[in-house]
Amino acid sequence: MEDKNQENIENKDINQENKDNNQDTTSPEYDPNVNQDELIMAQEKQIAEEIKAKTAMVGTLESLSSLEKEYSHDPVYSSKVVTLMPKFSNVRRTRPDGNCFLRGFIFAYLEYCIHHREELSRFKKYLEGSKEELFEMGFPKFTTEDFHDMFMEVVSDLEGSGSVERVEAVCNDAGTSDYLVVYLRLLISAHLQKNAEFFSCFIEGGRTVEEFCKQEVEPMYRECDHLHIVALTSALGVGVRVMYLDRGEGATVLSHDFPEDKDPIIHLLYRPGHYDILYKA
């Protein structure tokens, strides 16, 4: 027990050093009266603010050639972008804040829905039913309902006056857009936990599905991984194709469909750690 404490203290000291290193030269001395964790969090927040100021949550429609330009000095990536060009014409960038997959997904899906009204109705029906399901899973009723109601409002609004501009506005309005992201996270968590037996085989680190959800799914800004995507696409019954732009050899761009048996209606571009929206040529 004593040792354990000792260890903790030592670990903290090591962390402390790391923190100080990160904090450049303005505050080289460790001041025990200053909460170092708060300093780090403040710095992280500042970085997040910078990203926020620079990038829209969902950007404007860009030609795929903008990607080509971005990688003009990178032979691996540029050859892969060239491979993508005949198949995809445009890209829409999302803010890299840990919510990029969800933000990209919901934008692309709502945009699809305004052109396919029957899908919008189907989605609305799904959403209506999802609320009770989340309550049954034990999510706090009051707050969960709040997120649900906002989602319903957005969908109903699009039913009436759906346009791409409207979807752009909704997904870039911080209050609304983040509410949609939160609700998608709850849906993913519910789906994973409902199928815990299956998904438990894919969770690393000896965690249970529930722990995974509480640590990696429900909290805001946690990045979406394979499991999140599998869960969301199967829960909603919406096909997504992800094109993987990575350092792998050759000019081929690997792709993967989620869920595997579904024709994709949404295309996303993956670059390590980030998802953007792709548009078919």
Next chain:
Amino acid sequence: MRGWGWASGADLQSDAGVSQRASFLPQAHVKFPPDYPYSPPSVRFLTKVWHPNVYENGDLCISILHPPVDDPQSGELPCERWNPTQNVRTVLLSVISLLNEPNTYSPANVDASVMYRRWRDSKGKDKEYENIIRKQVTSSRSEAERDGVVVPLTLEDYCIKTKVKPDTEPVDMADFYDDDYDIDDDDDDDEELSDNDIDDGDDSGNGES
């Protein structure tokens, strides 16, 4: 948001020996960040609290108050992180539960942790920890009384009767709106924590953020 709260089932450490029913009424600051509810509020005791999981400065070490992104505190994963469906009620319940059940595995106050373990392992024979807690409880009470708080003494005082609605979640609807929008609530939202006790009325609302 500043307010008085109480922490006591039977006691601060009910499981082992400080058995006399004693209300601990610490005063605490709950601070809401601009991006609440995506990030958690912070809770800081204004009352001096000697407890393995409370830092010298009054900060608390509670897993659901961990920010959603990787926190710098340690390499270990908190068992549960803040998620946006958490609310003031769930936070306060966690605070109470932490006060009742110190976690000595990742102490915020090592001295308190060592002393607590000594008390626990000696089955209460080592009274150092107990004495500090008693003093703390007494002084918190007199402070609260000075501030006009009616100190609950019996189980009935603590557990304000709730008209049980069938099939309701144990969620206090009031706290979200009360704290964020300062709207008076008029329904029976009184659970274990009544408004009077977590909030002294004058400074409710989200003034801190």
